[in-house]
Amino acid sequence: MQRFPCPFCGLRDEREFHFSAEAGKTRPDTTQDVSETEWRDYLYAQANPVGVSEEIWVHIPCREVFLMKRNTVTMEVLSSRALRKEHTP
Numbered sequence: 260m261q262r263f264p265c266p267f268c269g270l271r272d273e274r275e276f277h278f279s280a281e282a283g284k285t286r287p288d289t290t291q292d293v294s295e296t297e298w299r300d301y302l303y304a305q306a307n308p309v310g311v312s313e314e315i316w317v318h319i320p321c322r323e324v325f326l327m328k329r330n331t332v333t334m335e336v337l338s339s340r341a342l343r344k345e346h347t348p
């Protein structure tokens with residue numbers, strides 16, 4: 260069993276997390292015509308790199324979305340950080 264670091268809750272059991280997407284994808288510009296192929300690629304096509312990968316994950320108990328950098332070969336988690344910015348008055 261692997262443990263993943265939630266930036267808000269700390270180390271937790273991997274079963275508490277849900278993979279959301281590869282990081283770095285750009286949403287198609289919906290002010291222009293977007294083909295079915297562009298939507299399919301945006302939603303479902305994954306580079307699935309061997310080695311270091313940056314991914315968007317959700318920690319289900321706290322419902323926070325965050326960026327996790329991990330090695331897909333060794334399964335080592337290299338870092339995790341929140342995607343939201345703290346509210347400053």
Ligand SMILES: [Zn+2]
Pocket residue numbers: 265266267268269318320321322323
């Ligand atoms: Zn959490």
